[in-house]
Amino acid sequence: MRLFYLLLLLVLLLLLLLPGRSLAQTHISGTVAAKSGETIPGANLWIKDTFDGGSSDADGNFAFITHQADSLILVISAIGFEQTTLVLSGQSTSLSIVLKPKVSQLNAVTITSGSIDISDKASAVVMKPIDILTTAGSVGDITGALNTLPGTATVANDGRLFVRGGDASETAIFFDGLRVGSAYGTATANLPTRNRFNPALFKGTFFSTGGYSAEYGDALSSVLVLETIDEPVRNQTDISLMTVGAAVSSTFVGEEQSITADVSYMNLSPYQELVKQEFDWEEAPKSLSGQVVYRHKLGTDGLVKAFVQLSESQLVLWQKLPGDDSRGQRTGITNKFAFANASYKKPINAKWLSEGGVSGSFNNDQFAIDTNKYQNTENLIHIKQKFTHYISDALKVRMGAETFIRNYEEKDLLSGLSRGFDDERVAVFTEAEWFVNTKITLRGGLRGAYNFMSNEGRVEPRLAAAYRPYPEGTLSAAVGTFSQVQGQSILAVSPQIEEATAVHFQVGFQHEQQGRIFRAEAYHKPYAGLPLQTFPTQGSAESVFEDAGKGVARGFDIFYRDRKTFANTDFWVTYSFVHSRRQYGTFTQQVQPSFAPEHNVSVVGKYWIAKWKSQPGATLSLNSGFTYDNPNIAGEMESTSPGFASLSVNWSYLLKPNLIIHFSCSNVTGRDNTFGNTYAAQPNEQGVYASEPLTQPAPRFIFVGVFWTISSDKKANQLNNL
């Protein structure tokens, strides 16, 4: 009996020592390599359903011991490769394992053609969200920062985005996937405007200068897609005091939902009292706006967002008339704007994602021009639904449908006469993106659209491809057809006019390495269906529009950004060349439009001084001048203004983690930029059309702001008690 227990003890001991219940030892070793022959370090290898395994070393070699003797299934897993299994019998000491690369979004090449993803996801990107706030000259305006990017032209007396030889209306602006109508404040000729949205609302922005996805329509040249913040982290209140006004914003965060509300009041009159203006203001611009953002989680990965903005602004400006010594023309503008947006995102299952929403933009402008009074109203509703189907890691298909419903009216308030239109458009789109392998990505889409007012339907194909010749480089190309409804004031006169169209051809190269990025892209963009104005009855101002204008824009842009070469310094240089010619309006031939300077340069620099907790920055914008039509000289748009140059500087000082003081000055040198001339409608007694130069509102614009954040996070408070 004693012997029995002794034996039992021995068995017990053995069992304790050997978890595998077996005394056999199997040696497994070999190398792991990719199909291309390169060895794979860091691969994980193990025997299925056991704890036995090992990793491959820097040379792809591995070796481990297992106590399993038979029915060995070896699993090999490595990042970026398909997981494989191998059935082994006994000792296997010189295995050579070859893995197939796994193609997914993670290691696929991104189509960079025309697209600029403004996010902080990757380390070396063209632009980051913070740049919108810290680029000198932008003064917190999204457009101001985007105007330093390749493919854009700074038209300082307009303030909107002009992309690759197109006019400002050719850039469609989307807010959480839905279209914004009247995205800029209303201004009069030669008065710069701003984007209506505060850049602090957005976590990321997608900006395309051409060749974009079939998801986006009604845009001839460009799309700007603004994505609001999904999940604010804490309760906080932000107070901004500026030389031009004040703003308060509060965020409350709950478990499943959060809400941000803010109010801002801007009034330029105190500033204009202090700093002499060249413009003759009767009433400086002032505005009051409020907005609310609400977010609610839908399960683990779903989200609903709702946004409302209401604003009202006013200004009264006197502008000199050519050949007239009086104070000139008095223009008063009162603008009322409302924008509401509700969108959701919800995965249906692992393979399907559903997204959609509805937006409404409501704009009302009251113009008082001398003794006349006019009113323009535009209401736009956009409804959209899309699904993304992830067929495999390497293939996804997007499909969706949308509709735009709009009404527009121009009214002469004195006579009561009005004109306008109601239009409705529908579109469906589908697009596939295929990561062929880790070096090639293809994207192809189709967009079908129908315009009920002009009774025209169209199908637009869009194709794009990217190829990675070496790890840091990307070659990409895109081609597609694009369309856009004519401007509101044109449709109000000629509602039946067909849409304008453009074809994009573009090819680009990008090299990205450790904090440096270089991009170059060339494009060719023919236009058709541009609006031509004719006067059917002689001697009458009554006109009609036809879609007979043609044009072309071609050029190239070059961009280089470097955050590495110089310590604490981040800079970028952009050069954009555009040759834009188009026949539009009353021109009898193709001319260079006023908004498309041929040569455009931006240099932006930022420098961090740790000792002073300060970031000074500077932006230099140059272009070769704006064309204008001088009726005293033969030809159309035959004159060009002197080159435009503006050097802006800024200084951000972090007084405390939650207190920032910001100073900026645009056009520091006070250079007297002009944007061409306006001319009298009739020649004077000497037979000369009198002229008046288009100047800047003031030599400089100086801005000082204090931004204070009060965080009332309960958790943070608790920490303060420690």
Next chain:
Amino acid sequence: MKKSIFSLLVLFSSLSAFAQKGGYEQAMGNALTQYGQAKTTEEFHAAANSFERIAEKAKGEMYPNYYAALALITSSFQMQDATEKDKVIDRAMEHVKKADAIAPNNDEVEVLNGFGLMAKLVVDPASRGQSYSPRIMQSFGKAMSMNPNNPRAAAMMARQELGTAQFFGSDTSKACGLAQKSIPLFDQAKPQGFEPTWGRDVAEEVIAGCNKTK
């Protein structure tokens, strides 16, 4: 004799269960040793691989995921390429998510989450600082409120606070006090099983930094 055979059978069956469990314990023990000895990025990644293998087999266990994430996050601080760093940290955060799903509302997992976010910030402080700092603070703060005696939560919070204070040249006393406070918590901690023990060096580093500035 019959009784003996019966008890032998009972013993055997319970032993085989124990051996299964023992396999996990032993594999974890080995992997922890491997992790403890790791110095190079490659060694950290090999250790992470070991934890990932264990996580694959022992699906209900939180610790293999916890340590796989910890090894990956730790390795990111000595890596060079920013894109590669981001990939490694993203892989770590997947394990944090899995650990959180297995053991919800665990203060150690919350500290790890904050540590991962900290690693993300370090990749690109200039552009990520503003958005990541509050999230990091929130994570460590949440861990501290879940378990006021968690020394790692206090030490990591102290490190984050010190970094912020030094950046702004403001008062470091809160950071230093927090680090001081974490030392007795490390002393009193009696880790059971695979409960983490790291972080004392972080607290000591903060204290050393505080003494230097004084």
